[in-house]
Amino acid sequence: MDIRIERASHACSACNQPFRDGEELITALKQVDPTPAYKRFDICSRCFPKYDQTGLHCFWENTHSAKRRSPLLDSDTLWQVFHRCQPGASENVESAEFAYVAALGLMRLKHLALESTRKTAGGEYLVLRTKGKEKALFEVRDPNLDETGIERVQERLADIDAAVNNTTTESKRISRQ
Numbered sequence: 001m002d003i004r005i006e007r008a009s010h011a012c013s014a015c016n017q018p019f020r021d022g023e024e025l026i027t028a029l030k031q032v033d034p035t036p037a038y039k040r041f042d043i044c045s046r047c048f049p050k051y052d053q054t055g056l057h058c059f060w061e062n063t064h065s066a067k068r069r070s071p072l073l074d075s076d077t078l079w080q081v082f083h084r085c086q087p088g089a090s091e092n093v094e095s096a097e098f099a100y101v102a103a104l105g106l107m108r109l110k111h112l113a114l115e116s117t118r119k120t121a122g123g124e125y126l127v128l129r130t131k132g133k134e135k136a137l138f139e140v141r142d143p144n145l146d147e148t149g150i151e152r153v154q155e156r157l158a159d160i161d162a163a164v165n166n167t168t169t170e171s172k173r174i175s176r177q
């Protein structure tokens with residue numbers, strides 16, 4: 001499966017003002033054809049209140065960082081992987097594994113919290129919710145990975161991210177909470 005992670009922009013998608021290191025902004029994804037493909041927009045906090053949100057798949061609060069973070073500790077990358085893989089996680093093993101590992105990372109960064117689990121004939125699902133005012137619920141299939149399996153997926157995720165960003169990234173382990 002091809003996961004394309006778009007790089008963070010260095011300037012606001014609306015007003016073109018360059019971001020400062022540590023500046024808070026909004027990252028939004030818009031679904032484009034062929035699905036599931038998303039176009040990324042980074043919007044400064046001055047522009048976002050008047051930004052046209054029609055057709056946005058999702059958006060989240062983000063912080064501009066001048067230096068590159070490990071993809072497994074970078075909420076930005078984890079959210080993109082999660083949103084790309086989570087919709088297909090019921091049918092596709094690889095999607096389920098990526099979505100699950102991204103969800104573990106987002107829980108560790110406290111962007112997502114475990115609400116409950118749900119058992120079906122097809123397997124077990126984690127029900128996750130976002131923190132903050134606008135609570136959204138997501139379900140992700142538990143792919144039943146052991147520690148070694150989790151590491152394997154994390155390494156693959158770091159590889160994809162490094163390939164996309166053409167830079168070496170250190171891989172850090174995220175363990176089950």
Ligand SMILES: [Zn+2]
Binds near residue numbers: 048
């Ligand atoms: Zn702006």
